Amino acid sequence: MRFTILLAALAVLFGHTFAANAQSNSKVIKAFDAGFKTPDDFDTVYQFVLPSDDDTTWRQVPWIPSLWQGMQIAGKKNKPMFIWAMNGDPLGCV
Amino acid sequence: MQHQSDSEGQFFRHIAEQGHYAGMTKPAPTRQGLYVTGVDGDLLHSLNATEAKQILSLMGRGLAKWEKKQSGAARIAPLYKSNKADSKFATDFPTDGLILRQTMRDLPSSSNPRRDTSRHNFDHVWFTAKEKADFTPKKMEVGETWEVPSQTVKRLVAFHTVDQVRGEADAWGWEAVKEASIQCRVVDIAKSKVLIELYGNAKCVKPPSGEINPYNNKKIEKDITNDLRIRGELLFDSEARKFQSFRLLAAGMRSGAATYNFRFDDMGPSPIGFAFELLDDKPENRIKPKFLMWEYFWEK
Numbered sequence: 001m002r003f004t005i006l007l008a009a010l011a012v013l014f015g016h017t018f019a020a021n022a023q024s025n026s027k028v029i030k031a032f033d034a035g036f037k038t039p040d041d042f043d044t045v046y047q048f049v050l051p052s053d054d055d056t057t058w059r060q061v062p063w064i065p066s067l068w069q070g071m072q073i074a075g076k077k078n079k080p081m082f083i084w085a086m087n088g089d090p091l092g093c094v
Numbered sequence: 095m096q097h098q099s100d101s102e103g104q105f106f107r108h109i110a111e112q113g114h115y116a117g118m119t120k121p122a123p124t125r126q127g128l129y130v131t132g133v134d135g136d137l138l139h140s141l142n143a144t145e146a147k148q149i150l151s152l153m154g155r156g157l158a159k160w161e162k163k164q165s166g167a168a169r170i171a172p173l174y175k176s177n178k179a180d181s182k183f184a185t186d187f188p189t190d191g192l193i194l195r196q197t198m199r200d201l202p203s204s205s206n207p208r209r210d211t212s213r214h215n216f217d218h219v220w221f222t223a224k225e226k227a228d229f230t231p232k233k234m235e236v237g238e239t240w241e242v243p244s245q246t247v248k249r250l251v252a253f254h255t256v257d258q259v260r261g262e263a264d265a266w267g268w269e270a271v272k273e274a275s276i277q278c279r280v281v282d283i284a285k286s287k288v289l290i291e292l293y294g295n296a297k298c299v300k301p302p303s304g305e306i307n308p309y310n311n312k313k314i315e316k317d318i319t320n321d322l323r324i325r326g327e328l329l330f331d332s333e334a335r336k337f338q339s340f341r342l343l344a345a346g347m348r349s350g351a352a353t354y355n356f357r358f359d360d361m362g363p364s365p366i367g368f369a370f371e372l373l374d375d376k377p378e379n380r381i382k383p384k385f386l387m388w389e390y391f392w393e394k
Contacts, residue, residue: 025202049369068177075170086126
């Protein structure tokens with residue numbers, strides 16, 4: 001019984017999320033097709049492109065933009081370093 | 095870092111040659127990836143991945159190895175204790191310039207409303223003081239209109255409307271930019287706060303390079319194109335001579351694939367958006383944009 005309730009709850013939750021996403025997408029499509037000329041349409045497409053807070057929790061990391069600077073800090077603190085050296089750098093697209 | 099002739103470059107090459115692409119020359123000599131290392135130059139773990147689970151595993155394995163080998167303080171090798179930065183890779187931020195963050199993402203369409211739009215990518219945009227001034231009105235009057243100089247718009251379009259949602263691609267060459275225009279209009283003024291609206295267009299076409307992706311042997315046989323509308327809302331403080339907000343959007347249709355942007359299964363046309371927002375001038379925001387003309391930012 002519990003399992004069924006859980007399944008039903010999940011179904012409702014996913015159904016709700018799916019409906020919300022579909023609604024959000026249809027709003028974006030409408031605004032895009034209209035050329036996002038009005039402030040509301042502009043905002044709809046603009047906000048859709050920007051990442052959500054969940055997408056960007058990594059921005060809370062105090063990244064150090066210079067390897068040499070990072071080496072000095074890690075040396076003083078006797079810590080290892082994590083180096084992100086690829087396209088898709090969290091701080092830019094270098 | 096791979097090519098820098100300074101301590102940073104030397105250190106990076108030293109650890110990269112112990113890592114996942116050590117010694118690799120084909121299909122490409124890249125050393126890009128994620129590295130966990132000690133400051134002594136002893137690599138702990140590395141890989142080239144974008145999935146969060148893989149990255150977490152890399153960190154965990156690197157840390158476990160670090161804890162195991164710890165016996166006293168790790169030392170930075172004397173070679174790396176001073177750094178005379180390689181001037182070829184200098185990243186001087188333009189005096190009184192402006193930093194924007196660019197986010198690019200695929201958009202849903204009426205023909206594909208359930209399109210996967212989760213992947214996105216970032217870059218920084220730098221404007222010089224002169225380029226910044228191109229977006230500010232000469233007269234602080236509602237109705238004041240002006241055209242942003244074509245050189246500024248063309249550079250923005252060439253460097254910052256490149257489809258890199260899934261991977262990387264070269265900047266549009268100047269000759270590929272067929273249209274690039276932005277008009278500005280003051281729509282409201284409240285004390286020193288000036289609200290500006292932007293309207294414009296961008297169109298780029300790059301003929302097929304014939305280049306072959308060495309990883310999947312796919313050949314670039316079709317034009318790469320985009321056709322975008324540009325809209326924006328800027329808030330300028332005329333007393334402080336500063337932008338308080340810089341919301342710019344370039345969105346429209348793209349088509350074609352570049353060698354490394356993972357579009358071979360999605361040649362389009364399909365919708366794409368590039369959104370720009372103002373960033374504070376902080377060290378972490380001064381990571382240089384992917385595309386720079388070396389002298390451009392410090393000759394002006």
